[in-house]
Amino acid sequence: xxxxxxxxxxxxxxxxxxxxxxxxxxxxxxxxxxxxxxxxxxxxxxxxxxxxxxxxxxxxxxxxxxxxxxxxxxxxxxxxxxxxxxxxxxxxxxxxxxxxxxxxxxxxxxxxxxxxxxxxxxxxxxxxxxxxxxxxxxxxxxxxxxxxxxxxxxxxxxxxxxxxxxxxxxxxxxxxxxxxxxxxxxxxxxxxxxxxxxxxxxxxxxxxxxxxxxxxxxxxxxxxxxxxxxxxxxxxxxxxxxxxxxxxxxxxxxxxxxxxxxxxxxxxxxxxxxxxxxxxxxxxxxxxxxxxxxxxxxxxxxxxxxxxxxxxxxxxxxxxxxxxxxxxxxxxxxxxxxxxxxxxxxxxxxxxxxxxxxxxxxxxxxxxxxxxxxxxxxxxxxxxxxxxxxxxxxxxxxxxxxxxxxxxxxxxxxxxxxxxxxxxxxxxxxxxxxxxxxxxxxxxxxxxxxxxxxxxxxxxxxx
Amino acid sequence: xxxxxxxxxxxxxxxxxxxxxxxxxxxxxxxxxxxxxxxxxxxxxxxxxxxxxxxxxxxxxxxxxxxxxxxxxxxxxxxxxxxxxxxxxxxxxxxxxxxxxxxxxxxxxxxxxxxxxxxxxxxxxxxxxxxxxxxxxxxxxxxxxxxxxxxxxxxxxxxxxxxxxxxxxxxxxxxxxxxxxxxxxxxxxxxxxxxxxxxxxxxxxxxxxxxxxxxxxxxxxxxxxxxxxxxxxxxxxxxxxxxxxxxxxxxxxxxxxxxxxxxxxxxxxxxxxxxxxxxxxxxxxxxxxxxxxxxxxxxxxxxxxxxxxxxxxxxxxxxxxxxxxxxxxxxxxxxxxxxxxxxxxxxxxxxxxxxxxxxxxxxxxxxxxxxxxxxxxxxxxxxxxxxxxxxxxxxxxxxxxxxxxxxxxxxxxxxxxxxxxxxxxxxxxxxxxxxxxxxxxxxxxxxxxxxxxxxxxxxxxxxxxxxxxxxxxxxxxxxxxxxx
Numbered sequence: 003x004x005x006x007x008x009x010x011x012x013x014x015x016x017x018x019x020x021x022x023x024x025x026x027x028x029x030x031x032x033x034x035x036x037x038x039x040x041x042x043x044x045x046x047x048x049x050x051x052x053x054x055x056x057x058x059x060x061x062x063x064x065x066x067x068x069x070x071x072x073x074x075x076x077x078x079x080x081x082x083x084x085x086x087x088x089x090x091x092x093x094x095x096x097x098x099x100x101x102x103x104x105x106x107x108x109x110x111x112x113x114x115x116x117x118x119x120x121x122x123x124x125x126x127x128x129x130x131x132x133x134x135x136x137x138x139x140x141x142x143x144x145x146x147x148x149x150x151x152x153x154x155x156x157x158x159x160x161x162x163x164x165x166x167x168x169x170x171x172x173x174x175x176x177x178x179x180x181x182x183x184x185x186x187x188x189x190x191x192x193x194x195x196x197x198x199x200x201x202x203x204x205x206x207x208x209x210x211x212x213x214x215x216x217x218x219x220x221x222x223x224x225x226x227x228x229x230x231x232x233x234x235x236x237x238x239x240x241x242x243x244x245x246x247x248x249x250x251x252x253x254x255x256x257x258x259x260x261x262x263x264x265x266x267x268x269x270x271x272x273x274x275x276x277x278x279x280x281x282x283x284x285x286x287x288x289x290x291x292x293x294x295x296x297x298x299x300x301x302x303x304x305x306x307x308x309x310x311x312x313x314x315x316x317x318x319x320x321x322x323x324x325x326x327x328x329x330x331x332x333x334x335x336x337x338x339x340x341x342x343x344x345x346x347x348x349x350x351x352x353x354x355x356x357x358x359x360x361x362x363x364x365x366x367x368x369x370x371x372x373x374x375x376x377x378x379x380x381x382x383x384x385x386x387x388x389x390x391x392x393x394x395x396x397x398x399x400x401x402x403x404x405x406x407x408x409x410x411x412x413x414x415x416x417x418x419x420x421x422x423x424x425x426x427x428x429x430x431x432x433x434x435x436x437x438x439x440x441x442x443x444x445x446x447x448x449x450x451x452x453x454x455x456x457x458x459x460x461x462x463x464x465x
Numbered sequence: 466x467x468x469x470x471x472x473x474x475x476x477x478x479x480x481x482x483x484x485x486x487x488x489x490x491x492x493x494x495x496x497x498x499x500x501x502x503x504x505x506x507x508x509x510x511x512x513x514x515x516x517x518x519x520x521x522x523x524x525x526x527x528x529x530x531x532x533x534x535x536x537x538x539x540x541x542x543x544x545x546x547x548x549x550x551x552x553x554x555x556x557x558x559x560x561x562x563x564x565x566x567x568x569x570x571x572x573x574x575x576x577x578x579x580x581x582x583x584x585x586x587x588x589x590x591x592x593x594x595x596x597x598x599x600x601x602x603x604x605x606x607x608x609x610x611x612x613x614x615x616x617x618x619x620x621x622x623x624x625x626x627x628x629x630x631x632x633x634x635x636x637x638x639x640x641x642x643x644x645x646x647x648x649x650x651x652x653x654x655x656x657x658x659x660x661x662x663x664x665x666x667x668x669x670x671x672x673x674x675x676x677x678x679x680x681x682x683x684x685x686x687x688x689x690x691x692x693x694x695x696x697x698x699x700x701x702x703x704x705x706x707x708x709x710x711x712x713x714x715x716x717x718x719x720x721x722x723x724x725x726x727x728x729x730x731x732x733x734x735x736x737x738x739x740x741x742x743x744x745x746x747x748x749x750x751x752x753x754x755x756x757x758x759x760x761x762x763x764x765x766x767x768x769x770x771x772x773x774x775x776x777x778x779x780x781x782x783x784x785x786x787x788x789x790x791x792x793x794x795x796x797x798x799x800x801x802x803x804x805x806x807x808x809x810x811x812x813x814x815x816x817x818x819x820x821x822x823x824x825x826x827x828x829x830x831x832x833x834x835x836x837x838x839x840x841x842x843x844x845x846x847x848x849x850x851x852x853x854x855x856x857x858x859x860x861x862x863x864x865x866x867x868x869x870x871x872x873x874x875x876x877x878x879x880x881x882x883x884x885x886x887x888x889x890x891x892x893x894x895x896x897x898x899x900x901x902x903x904x905x906x907x908x909x910x911x912x913x914x915x916x917x918x919x920x921x922x923x924x925x926x927x928x929x930x931x932x933x934x935x936x937x938x939x940x941x942x943x944x945x946x947x948x949x
Contacts, residue, residue: 374608374634375601384597384641385536391645399645403638410634414611414627422615422623455533 004059007052007066007118010045010074011111017041018107025100035089038103042082042110049074058120062182065120072322073117073249076329080241081110083333083440088234090437091340093143102142106238109135113242117249122171122181122207125250129167129210132243133160140231140239152223152230159223160213167210173203187257201263207254208269215247217307218277221300225284228296229345236292237336240299241329244306248325251310252318261313270311271398277304278405285412289347294412295335298371301409302328308402309386312393320385327370327382327451334367334444341441343432350419352426360431361420363441368413370448373406378451468528469516470542473509473552474588476502477581484577492573496566499577503556503563506584510556517549519936522944524594524659532598537648538656541594546941547723547793548591550934551716554800555587557919558712562705564916565808568815569617569703576617579609580705587713591720596644596656600637603721606714607633610706618701625694625701632694636684643677646670647729662728675733678726685718686774689747699767700820704811707763711770712804716796719777723793723945727781731948734784742782742865746872748775749879757886762813762820765890766806769846772883773799773858779876780861786946788864793938795857798845798927802854805842805920809835812913813894816906822890827899832908836895838917845924847887848880852928 021037024030030037049071057066064070085106088094094102112135116128137160141153171181177195178186189195209220216224228236255262255270263269281301288294306328309321342360344350354361370379383406390399480502484495518525524543532540544552569576582605589602607630615626648654651664666674684691695715699707727734752772759765773795780792812835813828814820829836845852848859858880866873909917927934 369608375604380601380604387641388536388645388648391642392649396642396646399642403642404635407631407635407638411627411631414630418615418623418627421612422626456535 004056004064006055007059007064009052010048010078011114013048014041014045014107014114015111017044018104018111021100021107022104025104031100034100034103035085038085038107039082041107042078042085046075046078046082049078063121063124064115064118066118069249069252069318069322070118073245074114076245076325077110077113077117077242080238080245080329080333081106083329083444084234084238084241086436086440087237087333087337087340088232090337090432090434090440091232091234092432092434094232094234098142102139105135105139105142109139109238109242113246116246119250119253120183122174122183122186125183125254126164126168126171129214129246129250130164132214132246133164136160136239136243139235140227142232142235146230148230149232150230152227155223156227159220163210163213163220166206170203170206170208170210173199173206177203183253183257187260187262190262191258191260197263201265204254204263205269208251211247211250211254212273214243215251215303215307216244216296216300217273217303218280218300221277221281221303224300225293225296228299229290229293233292233336233340236296237333240295240332240336244299244303245325248306248310248321251307252321256310256313256318259313259315259318267311267313270307271395274304274308274311275398275401277301277307278402279304282405282408282412286408288412290345291339291347291350291416292336292345294347294416295332295339298409298412299332301405302371304405305383305386305402308398309389311395311398312389314389314393316389316392320389323385323455324382327378327448327455330444330447330451331367331370331379334363334441334448335371337437337441337444338364338367341432341434341437343429344427347416347419349427349429350416351423353420355426356428357431359438363445364420365417366445366448368416370452372410372413374410376449376452378448378455381452381455469509469513470526470528470544470592473506473513473556474542474585474592476506476509477584477588480581480584481578484574484581487574489572489574495573495577496569499563499566499580500560502581503560503584506588507556507560510553513544514549514553514937517544517937519546520940522546522940527594532595536597537654538597539595540598541657542592542598543594543659544592546938547945548720549937550793550797551591551713551720551800552588554716554797555584555591555713558708558800558804559584559587561804561808561916561919562708562712564912565705565708565811567912569705572616576613579612583609583613583709587709587717590717594658596647596658596661596725598656599658599725600641600644603640603717604634604637606717607637610710610714613706614698614702617703617706620701621697622701625697628694629698632684632691636681636691639677640681643674643681646677647674658724664729666730668732671730671733672736675726675730675737678721678729679737682718682721682726685721686715686778687718687771688744688774688778689751689771692748692752692771695771696764696767699770699807700761700763704807704814707807707811708804711767711807712800715770715774716800719774719781719792719796722778722781723789727945728948735949738782738784739869741778742869742872745775745778745782746876746879748772748778749876750775750882753879753882753886757882757889759886760822762822762890762894763807763810764820765822765886766803766810769806769883769886770799770803772879773803773846773854775876775879776858776861779865779872780857783861783864783868784946784949785864785867786943787860789942789946790935790939791857791860791862791864793942794927794931794934795861797934798853798857798924801920801923801927802842802845805838805917805924806846808913808917808920809839809842812909812917813906817903822893825894825900825903826897827895828903828906829895830899831903832906834909834914838909838914838921839895840891841921842917842924843887843891845928847884850928853924853926853931854928856928856931
């Protein structure tokens, strides 16, 4: 039965509708975050049951494989952390709370469907769904100029990129006569397609996905969007759509672990290099922490794409480990922005004196993002670089590690301001117990996954 | 049976827990915990030295357990003649710097937490026998050091801390790449340092990999032209941190060269040795000349470190057992002597709140104990025969003489400049008429003496009878020298 495969999504969507329904009633609206959490936890519990269902579902539109399982788990995990972050954010006003969580849950469902798609039709529909919900969430603060502007910008660029993607999809259909990813891969690898046109079509699709992963040169609106959006949404955008984008890149370009087009390695490593370099260099100059984190997440996307340029199981595994660890690092960093109520770097002055715990959490997340041992971020970087070196792409690896030195500079800037600055910025801390709890969880995860990553490492082995 | 090495490494971590659980207003209590933990560490390391079998060239006290099995990374520790002296040095200076840390006034709790984390990293680096474990400990040192300089340092501490961090990280990411390349080149793939020592890599690769590792180590040593972080970091760091920085952190670089560069890449070492010798001599002469020009006491000592570490590299470049023994002994001696010198600078700074050499004068009459200690350590540092500094430098020079006679002559000129700047410093600080500003300075306190006197005694004993240290290292070092 293929319906069994969709149980987590169905349950989650039912909960989403319930949250939306409940938002009409003040008493239910107040606890909509509770229902949202319940929905995610329920879906997490049901998820393992789907492993036994059939491999393909719904007329081959969806696929049930370890990659889809991993990504669905990852998205649920990110989503539950984001819900905790959101419920700690006072700016998400009480009156719209219900709708907000409805959108978060719907976004989760769309992302989960996207990562299991096996047909370009499904890919397009889910990517479009993710985009539309993202526009709404980014522009969630209706009365905030930045938020509205960010939403609009994201919409315009997003519509353009998905439009190009749709054009690519139609070209592929014309060339291959099918939308099934497996079939397309077989035709392309068998040399049964007119290659120049096929490459063009594939690159068009890549544009749409690159926008979701915020790869250079499709990164431009990401910083605006992250800065304007509610911080919790920025955190989700930096994880969810990115994970989806990479899942789809794996599905589209690396089916059967052979590249869809012969130029894939060159294309991916080239994109990875410019993404890392541009992300890191622009991040150096940022004064707004959310913007800086946006550029840092662009640089991280470049790092992840580098793993995919390795056309080998090890590369994919490394990407999965990276994404998993990345969830905790980024949630930690964005969560601290919510916790401390500060968006400018200078506002962090003297945070270590005012609130040592918040400063410690921020410092751990940032050092982990910078990839310093013994924190988890190091393990993430390590497995990716190991995969790249194994593929003998030494120049690529060199560029990547040089980038991580540059990256350290801007992460250290925040730490420097927090710990070494003599001035004090007195701003109240947003002391929500849930928020602090979830941030402590991310810190522990950042340390544990760095010292004892066995839990996730069973998915990756070096030869 | 308690695993001795793990206890030494992780004892400071117990300290972290204890200090973290103590309320920060009990700063006395925290300081005594610090002394207790570092004291215990010192006792353990003395016990380690006593149990050490000098006649064996293999690793001792080996601890092995698989750690990240999927990645082939294991928790593998061991001690041999190369690391033993450095571990003892770490424990000794860790304790002595902790004594000097009793003067720390602000944020005592955080200070000791970072201090203990630093100790963990330092011990671990000297004991790790797995490349990844080595790398992780190596990098663990960075974060606490950054904060120790950055929070408790002098006026330009932020600049110094960031510079230290970036320089070292830039070096060590190259090391990470080299580690991974080594892993995939070796058949079977392994991170085990002992196994990799006998692999014998392709000569073409050896050159690249040697340099990859060497740059990381050269930044730490520090070797010209990567040395510019050192004066900044030293000048800004608080006294105890300077002691550890000069005494232990610089040795991590030298240790890495002996542990990894030389045994892994013998051919490359052969080919690159002349270049190393040239850089070493630049270090010696340039460091000495720049030290001569300093007006800041601490900066002068920092540049003297640059000069002295040149002898370590010169000994390495000799590629024979005399040179190697000299280099390793010089690392130990430099740790003791320069650690002491920084304490002396700290003593004076506590009283004068300046390190400008022109602000002192005639202190020998008002501070006789101080004058004695400073003179003694300076003489040891400038390489007076009979004191420990001489022995290591002499062995390095002798070892290198056979290969590079002219460079050794140049290095000897550096030694003369070394004598000059130390004597010039002594003249400005101790001799002449008493500077009126310095009348009120009291002599060294009992605490100051307790921290400096052990170092002076060791300097004296090792200078008089260097065999006491050499016996521990000889077997291992000769083993490495036999490779060439």
